Amino acid sequence: MFYSVLTLFVLSFIGFYLGKRKSIKLSQNIKLASLPSYYGYLAMLYILIPTLIAWFVLLVGENFVLEKYLFLILKEFLISMSGSEVQLFFIKIKNLSEGASFGNESDIELLGAQKIIQFKNLFLLLTYLVIFLVTAIALYLVNKKISPTFKSQRHVEKIVNLFIQLCSYVAILITVGIFLSLVFETINFFGYVNPLDFLFGINWNPNKAFVIDSSDVIDKDILKDAFGIIPLMTGTLLVVFLAMLVSIPLGLMSAIYLAEYAPKRIRDISKPVIEILAGIPTVVYGFFAALVVAPKIADLGEYIGLDVSSESALAAGLTMGVMIIPFVSSLSDDVIRAVPQSLRDGSYALGATKSETIIKVILPSALPGIIGSFLLAISRAIGETMIVVMAASLQANLTINPLEPTTTITTQIVTALTGDTEFDNPKTLVAFALGLTLFFATLLLNYFALRTVKKYREQYD
Amino acid sequence: MTNLAKRKKAELRFRFYGIFSVFLSLLFVAILIFNICLSGIGGFYKTIFLTSIHFDQKLLNLEDNASEEQIRNASFSKLIKNNFDETFKDYSKDEIKQIKKLFYRKIDIELKNFLISNPEFLNKTTKVELTASTHIDQIHKGNFDRSVQEKHRKVNNFQLEIYDKFVEDQKVKKVWNSTYFTSGDSRDPESAGVAGSVMGSVFTILICFLLSFPIAIFASIYLQEFAKTGKITDLIEININNLAAVPSIIFGLLGLGILLNFFGLPRSTALVGGIVLSFMTLPTIIVACRSSLRAVPPSIREAALALGATKNQVVFHHVLPLAMPGTLTGAIIGLARAIGETAPLLMIGMVAFIMDIPSNPLEPAVGMPAQIYLWSESSERGFIEKTSSAIILLLIFLIVVNFVSVYFRKKYEKKW
Numbered sequence: 001m002f003y004s005v006l007t008l009f010v011l012s013f014i015g016f017y018l019g020k021r022k023s024i025k026l027s028q029n030i031k032l033a034s035l036p037s038y039y040g041y042l043a044m045l046y047i048l049i050p051t052l053i054a055w056f057v058l059l060v061g062e063n064f065v066l067e068k069y070l071f072l073i074l075k076e077f078l079i080s081m082s083g084s085e086v087q088l089f090f091i092k093i094k095n096l097s098e099g100a101s102f103g104n105e106s107d108i109e110l111l112g113a114q115k116i117i118q119f120k121n122l123f124l125l126l127t128y129l130v131i132f133l134v135t136a137i138a139l140y141l142v143n144k145k146i147s148p149t150f151k152s153q154r155h156v157e158k159i160v161n162l163f164i165q166l167c168s169y170v171a172i173l174i175t176v177g178i179f180l181s182l183v184f185e186t187i188n189f190f191g192y193v194n195p196l197d198f199l200f201g202i203n204w205n206p207n208k209a210f211v212i213d214s215s216d217v218i219d220k221d222i223l224k225d226a227f228g229i230i231p232l233m234t235g236t237l238l239v240v241f242l243a244m245l246v247s248i249p250l251g252l253m254s255a256i257y258l259a260e261y262a263p264k265r266i267r268d269i270s271k272p273v274i275e276i277l278a279g280i281p282t283v284v285y286g287f288f289a290a291l292v293v294a295p296k297i298a299d300l301g302e303y304i305g306l307d308v309s310s311e312s313a314l315a316a317g318l319t320m321g322v323m324i325i326p327f328v329s330s331l332s333d334d335v336i337r338a339v340p341q342s343l344r345d346g347s348y349a350l351g352a353t354k355s356e357t358i359i360k361v362i363l364p365s366a367l368p369g370i371i372g373s374f375l376l377a378i379s380r381a382i383g384e385t386m387i388v389v390m391a392a393s394l395q396a397n398l399t400i401n402p403l404e405p406t407t408t409i410t411t412q413i414v415t416a417l418t419g420d421t422e423f424d425n426p427k428t429l430v431a432f433a434l435g436l437t438l439f440f441a442t443l444l445l446n447y448f449a450l451r452t453v454k455k456y457r458e459q460y461d
Numbered sequence: 462m463t464n465l466a467k468r469k470k471a472e473l474r475f476r477f478y479g480i481f482s483v484f485l486s487l488l489f490v491a492i493l494i495f496n497i498c499l500s501g502i503g504g505f506y507k508t509i510f511l512t513s514i515h516f517d518q519k520l521l522n523l524e525d526n527a528s529e530e531q532i533r534n535a536s537f538s539k540l541i542k543n544n545f546d547e548t549f550k551d552y553s554k555d556e557i558k559q560i561k562k563l564f565y566r567k568i569d570i571e572l573k574n575f576l577i578s579n580p581e582f583l584n585k586t587t588k589v590e591l592t593a594s595t596h597i598d599q600i601h602k603g604n605f606d607r608s609v610q611e612k613h614r615k616v617n618n619f620q621l622e623i624y625d626k627f628v629e630d631q632k633v634k635k636v637w638n639s640t641y642f643t644s645g646d647s648r649d650p651e652s653a654g655v656a657g658s659v660m661g662s663v664f665t666i667l668i669c670f671l672l673s674f675p676i677a678i679f680a681s682i683y684l685q686e687f688a689k690t691g692k693i694t695d696l697i698e699i700n701i702n703n704l705a706a707v708p709s710i711i712f713g714l715l716g717l718g719i720l721l722n723f724f725g726l727p728r729s730t731a732l733v734g735g736i737v738l739s740f741m742t743l744p745t746i747i748v749a750c751r752s753s754l755r756a757v758p759p760s761i762r763e764a765a766l767a768l769g770a771t772k773n774q775v776v777f778h779h780v781l782p783l784a785m786p787g788t789l790t791g792a793i794i795g796l797a798r799a800i801g802e803t804a805p806l807l808m809i810g811m812v813a814f815i816m817d818i819p820s821n822p823l824e825p826a827v828g829m830p831a832q833i834y835l836w837s838e839s840s841e842r843g844f845i846e847k848t849s850s851a852i853i854l855l856l857i858f859l860i861v862v863n864f865v866s867v868y869f870r871k872k873y874e875k876k877w
Contacts, residue, residue, distance in 0.1 A: 063724070157771060160773060165683050165688075167679035167680040168684050168688070169697070170743065171701045172697060175700045175703060177719050178714075180718075181717075181718025182714060249482065253478050253479050254483045254486055257480060257482065262483075273490055274487065279859060280859075282801070283803040283830040284497070284855070286834070288497070290837065325486050326486075353471070354475075382708070383708020383709070383711070385709065385710045385803075413710055413714070413808075414804070418807055431714065435710070435711055435714045438708060438710070438711065439708075442706060443703065450702065
């Protein structure tokens with residue numbers, strides 16, 4: 001693989017050199033339409049672009065063709081196997097072909113591994129063939145095209161512009177990819193579980209689906225009350241609510257103090273230090289929540305005679321709140337500072353104190369932006385994963401008591417997909433349905449947040 | 462008058478709330494960092510016993526001038542047994558067994574490595590630094606409450622007695638734990654290290670940078686300099702804004718659904734991790750690059766155009782180089798965030814027990830944050846300390862990266 005990439009780049013540089021040399025030769029008697037190096041670039045692009053596309057197609061197609069090929073060869077053997085057994089068999093012979101042997105392989109597995117190696121060698125050969133063939137064709141075409149009147153610069157620029165345009169479409173491609181991957185697996189999931197049972201069920205107990213693994217017949221009645229998202233929603237909202245309880249007052253008051261009261265020196269120091277909180281990896285918060293905050297809260301609860309679970313929503317929520325502070329404070333700070341000075345001066349002129357000005361004039365006029373910042377913080381908190389994975393419980397509880405263990409949507413996505421991941425099982429597939437719910441929830445929140453912020457900007461700009 | 466006094470008091474109160482919130486936020490930063498440092502510094506050190514060992518040729522079954530290969534294949538268990546029996550001849554067999562448990566259970570490997578690097582000690586007696594077991598390590602570092610009842614302790618009273626005797630004889634020392642920086646993951650806290658996860662992170666970030674940086678620059682050039690306002694451009698901009706706000710775990714699901722299941726890329730590898738993280742970094746770099754492209758004054762463009770440059774030449778030869786410092790700063794910040802990201806890596810299986818240090822992006826690997834997550838799940842006190850140490854390393858790295866980006870900005874940023 002590495003060598004094929006190297007070959008490709010060496011060939012494209014040779015193409016550049018040849019194109020440039022030919023045009024320099026031509027330009028000895030006559031003036032060229034473009035600079036010589038543009039003829040070289042043209043040759044280079046003619047080689048690079050088709051090969052890269054062909055190479056990508058080959059890479060994507062390789063796995064697909066390989067499996068079809070194996071099916072064809074080992075048809076008699078595979079026909080008696082179920083879908084997951086075939087997958088396992090393929091994984092085993094693939095590992096075998098890469099040299100991971102356990103010494104207990106059957107003849108058919110050894111044969112399969114051998115075929116894979118043969119196939120891969122063939123494919124590598126094909127890759128090189130494509131590279132050299134395309135290079136030859138490209139050089140021939142460019143050679144024919146190079147003439148004093150040929151405007152290669154315009155040609156090159158057109159190709160480059162097309163390329164950068166395609167690059168900007170990557171963002172759309174990613175969104176479409178997210179959407180498709182979530183939707184397809186969610187549809188698969190809804191083949192097992194009724195969407196209504198999923199959305200309105202109040203019992204979350206995916207381990208019930210675990211028993212089905214052995215038999216292929218799936219009892220839909222068991223699944224009926226195994227995948228209800230309501231307890232996860234309440235758990236998520238509870239944690240987010242606790243987080244907001246910490247971050248909204250602290251974030252907003254910090255923003256007000258830093259924007260309106262603080263001398264420049266204090267502001268210059270405090271603002272970046274508070275923003276450190278946003279830069280710390282969330283896994284660190286998770287570790288801190290599970291190891292320091294949760295036991296401290298449990299001790300405190302014991303001291304005042306409350307029974308606090310060591311995996312309570314409180315620990316996760318409070319820690320998350322600390323993490324969110326800078327999101328609230330820096331965004332609110334921006335909007336508060338964007339309030340025109342004339343409003344402040346008007347209020348002072350009427351005899352209001354600074355705090356009265358802030359509460360009665362500045363905050364109301366900055367309100368849309370501040371609410372926007374809250375919404376963004378909430379959306380951030382809903383999607384936060386590591387803190388809840390490490391500090392919250394796995395057990396779903398339909399409760400609003402922050403002292404009891406609760407679980408969240410993101411925690412359940414992680415538990416569904418770590419460990420063994422079999423994609424013919426509702427226990428795994430549910431992660432994608434949860435992901436889709438999360439995706440839409442954050443999308444909506446962001447949409448409203450950006451709209452409120454935008455609306456406010458129009459008023460004063 | 463009373464009214465005014467009340468208002469002034471309210472003013473003071475309000476101001477106090479502000480100061481209090483800022484103070485509290487700063488306090489959280491301090492507590493967090495202080496706590497992690499306190500519990501993590503110890504992980505960079507390990508406790509060793511200075512033990513005199515006689516490398517008996519016969520017990521090792523080695524000839525004079527044995528080659529490295531021969532030493533490597535020799536069995537050291539007899540030698541260890543003999544040495545222990547010699548040193549502690551006043552104790553019973555059972556007691557010697559317990560004393561042995563004060564040491565790391567793989568001291569044979571340590572002795573082997575010592576002899577390989579110092580073959581001249583064959584048949585001689587010398588003092589060797591042998592790693593203590595993780596429980597003794599914790600006691601020596603003072604992380605362990607001795608007043609706990611014996612049956613709740615991992616170290617019994619007899620073992621503590623022996624340990625105290627060792628301390629009295631100045632045979633116990635705290636030394637710099639170099640294995641922590643050179644070895645991969647392990648089941649034993651004594652030999653677990655971060656080298657594997659550091660390499661995993663390096664490969665992941667490298668792939669992420671190689672993919673996201675060029676694509677982001679090209680995309681922002683197109684959007685900022687060439688794109689005509691229209692529906693497609695609007696759609697792209699909306700998409701970029703949305704991607705920046707999508708929870709990271711969703712990107713992990715994308716990686717699992719498309720990259721692993723559809724394209725069949727190898728699971729648990731830095732390649733897939735890098736691709737997934739590049740999806741997340743892309744919007745950050747695009748935003749940074751676009752704003753620095755916007756900041757380049759029109760006079761530069763006009764001057765270049767006046768000299769006969771084409772639009773492409775203006776952008777690629779003049780505007781882009783001037784926008785590079787800002788873009789790089791944005792890229793560094795985006796990559797720093799990507800380094801700390803854990804959730805998407807959990808989805809694509811980059812969270813597994815992997816002992817080998819990966820040597821290329823196609824090998825199974827874990828990143829630093831995933832390693833932190835894995836270790837933090839372990840209940841052993843020794844691993845918790847190792848987790849904090851890994852966090853310290855990660856935070857130091859992030860701080861350095863941030864300083865570098867600030868330096869970049871200060872040094873190359875031009876005020877027009």
